[in-house]
Amino acid sequence: MKKFCLTALWLLCVCASPAQAGFDSASVSADQIPWSGYWWPRTSGELVMGYSSEPAPLEKYDAYVTGYFPAAATEYGLEREYNPDALSWEGHCDQWAAAAILEPEPSIPGDLQGILFQVGDKKGLLTLSLDGRLTPMMYGTRYEAPGQDINDIYPGGIDGFHQTLVNYIALQGLPVIMDLDPDVQIWNYPAYRYEMQWYDEGDRRHVTCKLWLAEDDVNPDFVGTQTFTRTYFYWLQLDSSGNPADAPGGWEGASVEDHPDFVWFPIAAGAGGVLDADAVADIVACELSQTDDRFEDNDEPGQAYAMDSLQRNRFYPASAWDEDWYTVGLQEGDDFVTFAWTSQDTLDVRIYDDRGQALGTPSYNGARLAEVPQTGTYYVGLDPMASEQPHYSIEFYRSPLAWLPHTAFAKDWQTSMTLLNADVVNMNLRVNLFDAQGLRVAKKESTLEPGQVAVYQLNQDFSSYLSTGAWA
Amino acid sequence: MKKTLSLLTMALLLLVWKGLGAAEPLGSTPTWSAGTRWTVYAVYRRIDGGWTDPVAWRFEVDNLSDEVIELTVTGNAAHSARLIFQQPTLQLQRAVLSDEVRGKAVVKQVDFDGPAPAYPLVSPIPFHTPLFAASGGSNYQLVRKLNGRPLPSETLEQQVREVNCDDATAGWPDAAHTAWQSLTSLTDCLRVQVHKQGRLVFEQVWLRDLPWAIYTGAENVQAWLAR
Numbered sequence A: 001m002k003k004f005c006l007t008a009l010w011l012l013c014v015c016a017s018p019a020q021a022g023f024d025s026a027s028v029s030a031d032q033i034p035w036s037g038y039w040w041p042r043t044s045g046e047l048v049m050g051y052s053s054e055p056a057p058l059e060k061y062d063a064y065v066t067g068y069f070p071a072a073a074t075e076y077g078l079e080r081e082y083n084p085d086a087l088s089w090e091g092h093c094d095q096w097a098a099a100a101i102l103e104p105e106p107s108i109p110g111d112l113q114g115i116l117f118q119v120g121d122k123k124g125l126l127t128l129s130l131d132g133r134l135t136p137m138m139y140g141t142r143y144e145a146p147g148q149d150i151n152d153i154y155p156g157g158i159d160g161f162h163q164t165l166v167n168y169i170a171l172q173g174l175p176v177i178m179d180l181d182p183d184v185q186i187w188n189y190p191a192y193r194y195e196m197q198w199y200d201e202g203d204r205r206h207v208t209c210k211l212w213l214a215e216d217d218v219n220p221d222f223v224g225t226q227t228f229t230r231t232y233f234y235w236l237q238l239d240s241s242g243n244p245a246d247a248p249g250g251w252e253g254a255s256v257e258d259h260p261d262f263v264w265f266p267i268a269a270g271a272g273g274v275l276d277a278d279a280v281a282d283i284v285a286c287e288l289s290q291t292d293d294r295f296e297d298n299d300e301p302g303q304a305y306a307m308d309s310l311q312r313n314r315f316y317p318a319s320a321w322d323e324d325w326y327t328v329g330l331q332e333g334d335d336f337v338t339f340a341w342t343s344q345d346t347l348d349v350r351i352y353d354d355r356g357q358a359l360g361t362p363s364y365n366g367a368r369l370a371e372v373p374q375t376g377t378y379y380v381g382l383d384p385m386a387s388e389q390p391h392y393s394i395e396f397y398r399s400p401l402a403w404l405p406h407t408a409f410a411k412d413w414q415t416s417m418t419l420l421n422a423d424v425v426n427m428n429l430r431v432n433l434f435d436a437q438g439l440r441v442a443k444k445e446s447t448l449e450p451g452q453v454a455v456y457q458l459n460q461d462f463s464s465y466l467s468t469g470a471w472a
Numbered sequence B: 001m002k003k004t005l006s007l008l009t010m011a012l013l014l015l016v017w018k019g020l021g022a023a024e025p026l027g028s029t030p031t032w033s034a035g036t037r038w039t040v041y042a043v044y045r046r047i048d049g050g051w052t053d054p055v056a057w058r059f060e061v062d063n064l065s066d067e068v069i070e071l072t073v074t075g076n077a078a079h080s081a082r083l084i085f086q087q088p089t090l091q092l093q094r095a096v097l098s099d100e101v102r103g104k105a106v107v108k109q110v111d112f113d114g115p116a117p118a119y120p121l122v123s124p125i126p127f128h129t130p131l132f133a134a135s136g137g138s139n140y141q142l143v144r145k146l147n148g149r150p151l152p153s154e155t156l157e158q159q160v161r162e163v164n165c166d167d168a169t170a171g172w173p174d175a176a177h178t179a180w181q182s183l184t185s186l187t188d189c190l191r192v193q194v195h196k197q198g199r200l201v202f203e204q205v206w207l208r209d210l211p212w213a214i215y216t217g218a219e220n221v222q223a224w225l226a227r
Helices: A002-016 A057-066 A072-080 A093-102 A119-129 A161-170 A277-285 B002-021 B174-183
Strands: A021-027 A110-112 A115-117 A135-139 A176-179 A188-201 A204-214 A227-237 A262-267 A315-319 A324-330 A336-341 A348-352 A361-363 A366-369 A376-383 A391-398 A416-420 A427-434 A440-448 A453-457 B037-044 B055-064 B068-075 B079-086 B092-101 B104-113 B139-146 B154-164 B188-196 B199-206 B215-218 B221-225
Touching: A021 A161, A057 A072, A057 A115, A057 A119, A057 A277, A057 A315, A093 A119, A093 A176, A093 A188, A093 A262, A110 A277, A115 A315, A119 A277, A161 A176, A161 A188, A161 A204, A161 A227, A161 A262, A324 A336, A324 A391, A336 A348, A336 A376, A348 A361, A376 A391, A440 A453, B037 B174, B174 B221
Parallel strands: A348 A366
Antiparallel strands: A021 A188, A110 A115, A135 A262, A176 A188, A176 A262, A188 A204, A204 A227, A315 A391, A324 A376, A336 A366, A336 A391, A348 A376, A361 A366, A416 A453, A427 A440, B037 B055, B037 B221, B055 B068, B068 B079, B079 B092, B092 B104, B104 B139, B139 B154, B154 B188, B188 B199, B199 B215, B215 B221
């Protein structure tokens, strides 16, 4: 009986003084939900190295701005956006998170001046365009090294974690970004929805806060919002009225060790930036409209576009909705190669002389005229055949004639030449020997693999020709 | 009777403000008249710890009545503000803030209930303002409402000291230092520091005859008057 009475008394106490409890939830409206996008890590550098079989986003940007790639943006990217030795978490999560809030989602591919921009290209360029222009409204302080306050950001206070969520998501209808790693690394994600359950205990309010955030570990071409959730536990100091006070409170449970480092809202107020904002805006806004490239109209030999810069590894983006024709000026003896970089396998590229006679050897999406018969104008014709997306980037490459003076056989002097293939693809090499009148008297051809070195001992390799006189 | 009280209050406030400065020539509220304009440059702390390039914010007095003074602030980006100050204390009463998100303006209203110093919480615009009409005590309660909902009440401590400008300018960004030298030859500055729970919320340096603080410093922003 006594036990029953005690139990009843305990129940009475529990029922008579229940802890104050409550629930709160908020979400931004559907049109403000942040979109998912890739975070472009520097270790793999897809912004400049590419994420598909197409040119990289920065190469396409260069092509739009200058007409070819690589140019300034690609060079910047090679210097800053690709570093296999970078820290594994270095990337653009901050700029992606900001873009995902501030900008509408690029959700469709498009083309400009014959250049195809995929969703991933648009998102990548939009993300990078905020580099140097972002002004964060910071709440909490970034943890950078041991000795700093790892509990910051605190959950309570007018600029604490809890109130900042309320201030942005509930009271302004805007997402807010947070670095989810309490330690040195930074992993930014935009949060756009929360559910808070709480109960009061004395002058403390214990809160369980579930957050919905947009993911950035997605394919660059991903469209929409891939969501994940995090749950945090903390307490808030209550004032005499029972409302949260402007006091830090504290993290609880698993959140003592694992809580956001800082929270911020992006303000794109800075000037400058790596990319031209107007150019990026053009690219982001473009739709698939089969726009003409800058070389049109070049649908037949009589309209061929004169390509006066024949540099190796310089690509000119274009689209072959119909035949495309180019002219190149070549010197006798040149080794001329043209190659169209495309995701399609059906482009037919051929070289013709000014009488319309096909020359050289067709190769995969390209052609080669290993030895130009005479100095003059030659034609490159490109037929899209059955291509459905005939976007291509074409390279015209005339082997440079590097003239190396050689005075043969001055007593015991030996002349050698060392050539290194510093490229990432095989390099065809031909060494010509000309006499003093400019007539070629001998040649040697070989193929160098990437990193391979070829050493020519001229006295030996061309011994039968180097008996007397001056040679080049 | 009401009018007499009002005049007395104004006189007292002015006396108090004079007292803050301790000595001439610093003891006065800034003088704003319709059309008065100035530019404030601000740099913001980046996530990597460095500072952004300066952002220009243009302040202009565009409405002046017996009750309020209204300022418009525009920037070089999609942010603007309308600031409403009470007359004659220049207590910030309301900030209507507009930020462009996804090409559309998101407008929010922040109401300030003091008297207390005020500072921005959800805006990059550096409209930090001291309590010009400081009373004898140095602790003040600031209650803000964001879009009508009250936020936790803040207890702010304001300290005002007259200092030599050379001392006050130590540690400023070079551009702020240059701007200060181009604006005035005065050497006596008024330094206002606002703390909360022992932590510096913001610091300002004011000079007589200038419409805005010559310098504002907070944890994540530094701003200076340019012209």
